[in-house]
Amino acid sequence: MRILFIGDIVSRPGRDAVKHVLPGIIKEEEIDFVIANAENLAHGRGATVGTIEEMQDAGVDFFTGGDHLFWHAGFDVDIKDLPVIRPANYPDTVPGEGFKVVETDKGRLLIIDLMGQTFINEPLSNPFIEVDTILDKFKNEKLDGILVEFHGEATSDKVAMGFYLDGRVNALVGTHTHIPTCDEKLLPKGTMYITDIGMTGCIDSVLGVKKEIILDRVVRAKKQKFEWETVGRSEFRSVLVDITTKEIRRVDRKLY
Numbered sequence: 001m002r003i004l005f006i007g008d009i010v011s012r013p014g015r016d017a018v019k020h021v022l023p024g025i026i027k028e029e030e031i032d033f034v035i036a037n038a039e040n041l042a043h044g045r046g047a048t049v050g051t052i053e054e055m056q057d058a059g060v061d062f063f064t065g066g067d068h069l070f071w072h073a074g075f076d077v078d079i080k081d082l083p084v085i086r087p088a089n090y091p092d093t094v095p096g097e098g099f100k101v102v103e104t105d106k107g108r109l110l111i112i113d114l115m116g117q118t119f120i121n122e123p124l125s126n127p128f129i130e131v132d133t134i135l136d137k138f139k140n141e142k143l144d145g146i147l148v149e150f151h152g153e154a155t156s157d158k159v160a161m162g163f164y165l166d167g168r169v170n171a172l173v174g175t176h177t178h179i180p181t182c183d184e185k186l187l188p189k190g191t192m193y194i195t196d197i198g199m200t201g202c203i204d205s206v207l208g209v210k211k212e213i214i215l216d217r218v219v220r221a222k223k224q225k226f227e228w229e230t231v232g233r234s235e236f237r238s239v240l241v242d243i244t245t246k247e248i249r250r251v252d253r254k255l256y
């Protein structure tokens, strides 16, 4: 089972990058299932039905979330009818589900979404405890793969989660920082791991936001509303995880 996981798709430049390169990658890499982080899909923050459908048309099969997922009004209702999960360690008062079993052409895949507690101001429970509870629910079920996304700020949390889940899940991929890491590897007990896939979107920006706005903020203490960069160079960032061969490899494309 060959899965492509696309890092946080940011705004229109990110969506355009996906539309431009994903159909070719699916063919070239013989991808069976495509997952993407959707928390920044619609104008940099949140997702909408329209932007999810736009990405489905480009070849994305399933979506995960993060701290920005519910930015747009109505998505708390819409999520129930969409192939989108949100972090599992949110309380039950948050709409949507934190994990799901999907049927792919190559078998049943359990996808779990978790969020780190460090430096993220969200109402979260301990993701290490939460993932144990979820895995326990499936201990007697026949699954062909288990993939965990850890949406976290602290690299140390992600590395720790990798070792915590080593040998218990097929892959753990990190998202949220928008900066790609090059530490993809097979952990000692056979779990594929990467700290952060990085964002898909404008690279001449500060994590997707117009650089002038951030520089005004940090140099001149001038607070402005965040505007997301819409022009300039874009990159597509993803990782390929092959559940059968245990290959994990970055699949990145420059669109310039």
Ligand SMILES: [Fe+2]
Residues within 6 Å of the ligand: 008, 039, 040, 066, 176, 177, 178
């Ligand atoms: Fe993000």
Ligand SMILES: [Fe+2]
Residues within 6 Å of the ligand: 039, 066, 067, 068, 151, 176, 177
């Ligand atoms: Fe995030």
